Amino acid sequence: MDQLAMYKALANPARLQILQWLKNPAEHFDESAYREQGLGFHIGVCVGDIQARSGLSQSVVSSYLQAMKEAGLLESERIGKWTYYRRNERMIQALAAHVRNEL
Numbered sequence: 545m546d547q548l549a550m551y552k553a554l555a556n557p558a559r560l561q562i563l564q565w566l567k568n569p570a571e572h573f574d575e576s577a578y579r580e581q582g583l584g585f586h587i588g589v590c591v592g593d594i595q596a597r598s599g600l601s602q603s604v605v606s607s608y609l610q611a612m613k614e615a616g617l618l619e620s621e622r623i624g625k626w627t628y629y630r631r632n633e634r635m636i637q638a639l640a641a642h643v644r645n646e647l
Contacts, residue, residue: 556608562598565597566630583623616632
């Protein structure tokens with residue numbers, strides 16, 4: 545676990561907001577389009593939906609998501625031409641334990 549990379553990823557307000565949205569995606573995104581395709585939020589949220597909600601450019605959102613994935617905070621799954629992101633709860637819990645026990 546690279547704690548420094550995680551802290552850096554969490555230091556950006558937009559990246560932190562995205563991580564918060566992904567904690568409970570049904571509260572922040574419409575799942576009906578996913579269900580129509582036989583999918584659900586268990587696979588993650590599409591980059592396009594995250595981009596639309598954030599109001600940021602697609603390239604900025606993609607770079608933010610990639611940084612959080614490289615830090616271990618997110619996982620991704622590619623289905624067709626779309627990439628879906630979800631939280632890596634195991635790593636988030638490990639970071640929380642590290643903060644609780646070591647800092």
